[in-house]
Amino acid sequence: MPTGDKGGSRVLLRTLRAAMASPGDGQQRLDKVVHLVASNMVAEVCSIYLKRDERTLELCATEGLRKDAVHRVRLRVGQGLVGRIADSAQPLATEDAQNTRGFRYLPETGEEIYQSFVGVPIQRLGEVMGVLVVQNRTARQYTDDEIEALEVVAMVIAEMAEAGAFLGSDGMVTGPGRRVGPILVPGTSASEGIAEGIVHLHEPRLVVFDPIAENIETERRRLADAVAAMRGDIDRLIEGGGLGAAAPHRDIFEAYRMFAYDKGWMKRLEEAVESGLSAEVAVEKVQSAVRARMERATDPYLRERLHDLDDLANRLLRYLVSNGADATEGLPENAVLVARSIGPAELMDHAGRVRAVVLEEGSLSSHAAIVARALNIPMVVQAERVIRDANPGDPIVVDGDGGRVHLRPEPSVITAFREKIDLEREARAHYRAEAGQPATSRDGVTVRLRMNAGILADLPSLKQSGAEGVGLFRTELQFMIRGRMPGREVQAALYSRVLSAAGEREVVFRTLDIGSDKVLPFMRREEEPNPALGWRAIRVALDRPLLFRMQIQSLIRGSEGRPLSVMFPMITEADEYFAARELFLAEVERLVRLGHPRPRRLRLGLMLETPSLVFAPDRLFETADFVSVGGNDLMQFFYAADRENERVRGRYDVLNFSFLDLLGQVVARCARAGTPLSFCGEAAGRPLEALALVATGFRELSMRPASIGPVRRILRAASIDETAARMSEARQGGAASARAALADWARGVDLPV
Template sequence: MNAPARGASSRVLLQKLRDVLASREGAQERLDKIVRVIAETMETEVCSVYLRRDERQLELCATKGLNADAVHQTRLKLGQGLVGRVAQSGEPVNTANAPQTKGFRYMPETGEDIYSGFLGVPIQRLGECLGVLVVQNKEERKFSEDDLHGLEIIAMVIAEMTEAGAFTGEEEPMRLAATHTNPVFIRAVRGQEGVAEGTVMLHDPHIVIADPVSDDPEAEQTRLHHALQRLRGEVDRMLGTEAVSEQNEAAEILQTYAMFARDRGWITRIEQGISEGLAAEVAVEKEQSAIRQRMARMSDPYLRERFHDLDDLSNRLMRLLSGQSANREMPDDAILVARNIGPAELLDYGKALSGVILEEGAVSSHAVIVARALAIPLVVQATRITRDAVDGDTVLIDGDEGFVHLRPEDSVRTAFREKVAMREEAQQQYAALRELPATARCGSTVSLNMNAGLMADLPSLEGSGAEGVGLYRTELQFLIRSKVPRRSEQAALYSRILDAGQGKRVVFRTLDIGSDKVLPYMRPADEPNPALGWRAIRLGLDRKGVMRMQLQSLLRGANGRPLALMFPMVAQFDEYREARELVLNEIEKERALGHTLPSNVEIGAMLETPSLAFAPDAFFKMVDFVSIGGNDLKQFFFAADRENERVRRRYDTLNISYLSFIGQIVDRCTAHGTPVSFCGEDAGRPTEAACFAAMGLRTLSMRPASIGPVKHMLRQINLDDLRRVIDGAAARGEQSARPVVEAWLRKQGLETS
């Protein structure tokens, strides 16, 4: 009589486990039964389940064959032993002689030294390892491919059960905390200042699958193919809209989606999972986990992008299978949590959000710009937030410090609420200064203006006490649309902006695109360093048709009122001279057409490159005004990418060299009677703003919420005294003026944060 074949099919094994999965027993009893069924079906002496206790440790939670006393006592660090190796790498380990395999670690309390054959597979969900499933034999045995595949299927089901909390309970010997219940602290990167307490709303909510096993593969295959048909229909409809032209990048992405949605290999692998006994959602998720594993090992950015497309397509298919509605009710205090998000999507949520937390993103991203416009606290690079958070969780976001507290303890929440109360008290104090000038004790007055980029910004003009708009970012209108806005649409928008300004000066910055600001309908340039590449005025002078259309729109939008515009990223005099000539030519054309001209036109330049500070005197005589673009200037001055956290924090705004350079620019402008201002994040930080004013700047532009704190600081100090403090630090050869400036401010009774 032939010996029974080793490694029963996964479908048979899943059918045996089905009753266990559906039982109402406690978590430990359910897990104990699972390991017994697996061991008996696969004819192994040992089956064990190790689950993640925390970020660094695994715990033996159930076993058939090892010493029972080791359960909940044996713990391994990730990477420790063969089990830890599986958890760390996310890859199976299959060896006939475990004790002789490199990395083996003997845990005496388990009694596993007598077992040679070892097969361990990760219990993972969407690329996240939740534990390890192990089978072992006394005899030397290299497990077959069927064994390995079957165990991976079972591990996938255990992962779903773990995610659903099937192995946790208050009265169980399972002492592991349920998933998504522990407090989590995440250090992130500040995007937009502000603090908020609210409720998590996931941009892509988790789908928890209550019944991961199916006993009717045919019905599951039918569900899959119906969902695939709907998915293809969605993609085809998006491709067919007028907003998507055949030439643009959005069309390329959707065409890639359409190709993947019909990819036979991808679909076959999902079908295979269903035929092995998995529910359709789990089969899709199994393939998605494999995609994310491959994506993590890829260095080629193009291939990673293509796998991201397939990952996104899997998410869409999962939502269709689960019947999850895209139109969820938003909590009153919603804090949006997303891996990343585009400006248009963020605008769709609007001011109803209390805050935004992004797992990826950069401080100069479009989403950050929109969040600033909406005055919504935002942090980026919050590691694992989309994995740790679930809809309905309480979350605290601190955009001032770059912290996130998910499911905070009471003590943390109390301290946070005290900080919120202190901020509200300070805002009331700042509101009392709204009508007062930012006049320092030495008698010098600084004009404080606000930055804007959306119509949503403009209501802040009056409430903030801003004297005007020092920078209006015109590119946001282009970034949030799927095609170039028409001339009439642009002109109408610019007219509404000037209306909202109620006679106050509004400075329009012409299109600053390229680098990190790639329009949805513009093919990105293949450049090794986009920040130093084809962007802003360089792009505009090469594509004069786009620039002319915007200039015409600005002239028509002014409709007889004064117009101030400036060109970004001017590196040399000739660039400004050529751009200025374009403006003058368009004015003459508008005059010839009989159109109403602005009552006055100011044509300025942004000084964002050190080279422009050394332009010929003729530049400073010709230009109507200069705006120092601090964000870009600082990164070019220090050769430190402001999106690179490893270097950008190493260079201080109050560095003596940088402050001296700002002073030199002010002196050149003053010598030629050229108005000069400073625009950027640093202008909105009270300590930095005070130092800029001490170096001679008399106009600063910042986000609306910063005007109150900056005005409060300036009104308390003597700028001449502060300049002497800075000059003293320079004379002593100190690298940064910050220590002495902050010490001086504290003596004045002022906070320096």
């Protein structure tokens, strides 16, 4: 059949080009499209359904069905075969439509006489705009070539719609108009901080007015030149743009570069051009297919890499349309970037030019979020439908601390946040002045404040915050951002650079804490009903001793004879710690025999993250060189409340006396064994909770660098004996939690909470 090969597909596209160039309004163009597709596909029916709104599809043109059904027939997304295609963003073909799951009979169309059905989504980069359908009376199996040809046509229809080819017809979905009035958009904090500015909609998708190739060879050349220029740009960014061998984000951008040089991606782009598409539309077609496939992936790592691939496609489009023009051109000084997603390179392009970033997608572990935290750019992710609600130039306040976005805020909201920004500016000046001071309370209790880190870029915060060391260095981040296992040399080099950056301050490396929500791209994902309680952390390490030994060897080699502190995550019973410790000590002796220097001082500790370990044998606490309470997981398991589940995470309180009693038992057991103890987690970084933890007996806290100043300030202003007395009074008065009593007392004595 005519569209069964690339030559036939090109013929159809050229015919469409001529039809679109002829006089007529939007409806007439839609009618020409369905007529031409039906003729070329040798089909009795071709129909175009377009979205009227997010959940409604409308029949906008047809060849073969009843004409009076046009603009009268509507379907919900997910309803019928057409609705299924719109919902899944996937093609659907059947030779027996009436008996296919989801079929819905629409008597007003007269389609009951048609047996065969094939439909494809009309979409641009994952955004479904409608559905293109072909039907035949007889039972017919549509070939892969025919379906691919329809997808090419659907892509062209999407481009034409974006370029305004169908404007003026009743069938074209109209925009929602300019939004007015204040809107609060909830999200998730990915990088803390507060910023005020104006909305800059980051819309890298470019309108392509001529989606069909006039000359295939010319388009091939354009594509090859753009890819080469883009790759050169990325190479220069990595090698010459401050991302040398020791740069903190280099690993992220090396993974990004790997995608840019992927041969499979390039082959698919070339095949799309060969089908008759312009180079720009070829890029969007391939990326739409990648997005549809990866959005269905259960692996969170794969879903996060989709943002990198989107970023590459957008970058390539800029080279094709504007020869790689600066993406930040015309960006106002107080811009807040609002986007569906963004990749790390795109964010680096905007570094120093934007005040904050708001994303509809994204997560805390995305490459962009890691870079945002390293660059101190406030970021809120998972801000649903913010693009729909935002207008370019709208005033916006981004609350990166609370994970909220205020669009077109009321004057009172702006005033409140400006006051908060001013107060935080004053507070930061105070924190800097106190950075070299010990966290000693008014009654003489001194607490060591240390910071958490995960990439080399975090280490400058040691000096800025006045932290006394790194209480937790998350080693898994360097594994999660790579496409393959980093070798011993790569790992050892990183650990060496971290120790060098820390100078005389201690760094506690946590061995790989993977599993649950942290998945390595090069390890086969284990499907589990409850990953948080499954095969993770030390369980993976002990079950995969080669992986564990490689990291141990890298840590020892990276120490280069300097002091080395390491802790094992998620220890749930004593034998796990003893097995890990024995393996580590054996590797030390083996490497010493091979000529590597022995760490000058070796401390091997554990993270206490489950209630079971509170009741472990005395020998565990006597043997461990230190214990670090992992407060986030410990509270999650103590309350049986998933800390990633917004419906339950806020219902339970770290200052509940039952939880404080559990912590008190840990303090007592470590005190009897003479084992150093610290608390690591979100609660350590909140001033009121930190005060209560110190009153419970903790003398070392590890937290985000930004929290060290506020915590030091309240500890220096408070009396720990008075804090404990207020907590005791609340307990004796029958309160379930110390929070209310502590908050009232702190406010009454003007403590900086």
